[in-house]
Amino acid sequence: MEVKNIRIRNMKYGDFNDNEYLEEYVNELRKNGVNLFVGKLGDLINWGRSNSVWPLTFATSCCGIEFMCVGAARTDFARFGWEVTRNSPRQADVIFVCGTIVHKMAPVLKRLYEQMAEPKYVMAIGSCAISGGPFKSSYHTVMGVDRIIPVDVYIPGCPPRPDAVLYGMMQLSRKIKVQNFFKLPDQPQVPGTVDHQTEANGNS
């Protein structure tokens, strides 16, 4: 069904942002000694989401070792709430693609991505994941994971230093913070792949 422009006759749009009555409530409650804080639910959720991102461990090669370093003693991403690495995609928020993706792995990666619950994010770590990197001229390499799944953050390097990975993680945190949780943007389509969702909708 096509969504039409909804016209509301008896209330102006500006009035939606007029929260005077809320402020009155707040003042009254405060006067009576209640400690109270008002904010947007979306901000609260985003604050929580951006500080507890659970990565799926998906390391195919060398970059995976540097990813392990990020998780280990010196750089320790637990400081940012990322430490709960998950081995099942169903529990993960972000997939770190560490390492080269080859033809045989491509469908596996795609399926893992599809198994993750929304909202989900992808980080491409290292030149291999970004573009095929040193293996650009190989017959069996996928020239960048963005050919199969949409990527949110790219971290260049071969391999990127742990600090670079941390920086990339913070960029993703920032991205999560500014999203509207109640109206998440659609997943971008990757050219050349089949979108199972639209396919399913189209058939119904």
Add this chain to the structure above:
Amino acid sequence: METVEKELLALGFAEVTRSDKRLNVTVPKERLYETARFLRHESATVYDFLIDMVGIDNGDSLGVIYYLSPSQSPERLLALKTSAAGREQPELFSVHDLWDSALVYEREVYDFFGIRFVNHPDMRRIFLRQDWKGYPLRKDYDASPEVNPVPLENEVIADMERTHSITVKMGDRIETTGYIFDNDDYVVNFGPQHPAMHGVLHLRVALDGEVIRKIDPVFGYIHRGIEKMCENYTYPQILHLTDRLDYLSGTMNRHAVCLCCEKALELEVPDRAHYIRTIFDELTRIASHLLGWGCMCMDMGSITAFVYGMRDREKIMDIFEETAGGRLMANYNVIGGVARDIHPNFRKRVKELIPYIRRMLKEHHLLFTGNPIARGRMKGVGRLTAKKAVSLGATGPTGRASGWRNDLRKIDPYAAYAKADFEEVIREEGLTFDRYVIRLDEIEQSLRIIEQLVDNIPEGPYAAKTKAVIRLPEGEFFQRVENARGQFCVHITSKGDKFPYRMKFRSPSLVLVGALKAIAAESKVADLIMLGASLDYVIPCIDR
């Protein structure tokens, strides 16, 4: 003339030449099996260790080189060569009943060159998907992405486990297909995506209750086609790819290629470079063993050990970074020496590191080796006998834990190893506990080597002068080094160009998965991950 040389000449059909301490034996393909059996069982020197099989496309025919060595004196080397006539349906007799390692090597040659091995029970592709078109390492392979596009669907399991084999009985050629698993088998998938597999190994395991009946490893989830890429890269460019094979022994792999090229060029490498390379190799070995130890402990449920191992490893990464500029990928060795001189702090840092690691080793032993639960789990499981280790070609710490002396640093010293006094750690029983402890003991020996060398680094240039464009003379060159997992070998066939005609790496890890098959059968599924960790394989090195 050696006895074996005389014996081979007495066979009447073998051509024998000698180059660079290596016997080259060429036989016609009909006589291959006969010669192989002779070398394996009947000759005065028993060649019971099949180091590697190198397939090669000679234009009009496809050939195979078998590198052999006696397990008791691994410094001796023999290259058995043959060629399979014709490109349409090249076939050779399988030697898998002589050497267990041939089971995987032959599958690899089939995958890359399309040579089929008669009597091999399982002629499937090993790295590529079964529906892959063409044989990538042939010179006329069509690499355009239209022929083999990126697949969007997973491979069908039934295709993955359908085996082909050819047998010849009384002149009749019989082709059969079969399946790895029976219909009644209860098959569980491990991997390819799970950290406990130490990379992207995919194991299909048939279980009976909780006892493992059969394992079928599936490789190729990180097959990057490095060997083919090398054929279009110059030698200095190739060096960068070798670091990325077994990234935990990157420096050593690179060392192997450098040594091989230097040998071919007859280049004199300055002593200073030899010393620095040796120290770097040993630092890499320590870092690798620390990670291997940490991961093995983590697989047995002790995450603290992993964090401790990584913490100590960081110190080594700092040293690398200061001198070489890279952490994991030091990119430090170059043909003729090393890329730049050591940092002024290098000696000081290394000397600080040695007592630190010694102290930490004590702690590691205290933390985990002495732990009754850990000991209870590791003792008595996963026995690999010395005979099996040799037949499988399981070199390195795994072989040494079974009592097989195969340390190339001792038996065929390269770089500055002859100048240092150290022990080759040997254990006898070949159990999981032996493989665990041997790594920690090797760290101690590595520290000893470094200790003796670091103060004696001679003055002088750190690299020999090389030409701007490096061309290797025509010929076949082979070099082995001891990396953290075993013997890493490089084979180069050069036609006098600045690119190699064929480049082959022997991965010590590939056969270790074969060892896993051997030791995990009939053990409990709960031990599988621990047994895999005790072998410490690195998957990108297997897949190349």
